[in-house]
Amino acid sequence: MTDQQVYSPLTLRASGLSCGRSGLVLNENLDFSLTSGECLLLRGPNGTGKTTLLLTMAGIVAPLAGRFAPERPGDEMPLLHYCGHRNAIKPRLSVLENLGFWAELNGPTGLEPEAALAEVGLARLAGLDAGYLSAGQARRLALARLLVSLRPLWLLDEPTAALDAAGHGLVARLLDAHLAKGGLAIAATHDPISLPDRAPRVLQLEGIW
Structure with a gap:
């Protein structure tokens, strides 16, 4: 290695x-x-x-x-991580809360949620309700799940x-x-x-x- x-x-x-x-x-x-x-x-x-x-x-x-x-x-x-074509986002939770939930569920073994959001270009939207994201932004949030837990x-x-x-x-x-x-x-x-x-x-x- x-x-x-x-x-x-x-x-x-x-x-x-x-x-x-x-x-x-x-x-x-x-x-x-x-x-x-x-x-x-x-x-x-x-x-x-x-x-x-x-x-x-x-x-x-x-x-x-x-x-x-x-x-x-x-x-x-x-x-493994399975990231399907549906983004599995809770619209009434903030962008950061959504990612924090997935980090706790899968194990916070990767980037901190704030750092992962910065990596996918969503840092300035961390406090926004996820339901307001565009389709592309929602996809970026789904991809951020790959970064907060190592698989x-x-x-x-x-x-x-x-x-x-x-x-x-x-x-x-x-x-x-x-x-x-x-x-x-x-x-x-x-x-x-x-x-x-x-x-x-x-x-x-x-x-x-």
Whole structure:
């Protein structure tokens, strides 16, 4: 582990993984592996199972067949963050209160909430009720959750949704910093994501029709 790395070595393997919902198979026999410092982008048209695959890897939806498992020397910290396409924000709580809630729920092991808000460009809105945020600002607040609690694996569903060009750059910087610490990321996205220091891998999903 280098001075820059925060996370212990981690490998993720999917073997013969099939996923779907309500008995409908969306993808089957997926095989891939990912190691520390790597990012995998899930591509494919709407309805090809990108979100379902993320939910399966997060343990929220049971696989229909096969397995997806981490390989790491110890379980010293929780494994993952799942950041879905919904931002999970309480509109009557302030921006800072929302982030403080998530820090307490997931463990305040990363940045202080105020610092995380500054990192995503929301510092001046800390006291504002979150219900007044624009769609892009709400997405930035959701991304700030990744920063207040350390987890080696990020599972991201359309992380750049509703974001402007500056927001796309923010996502790329956050991902690049996370990977530099020895983290991993898997993101379902229609948007191109160019990382400053590394090229993401791509898994093209065609779905089963």
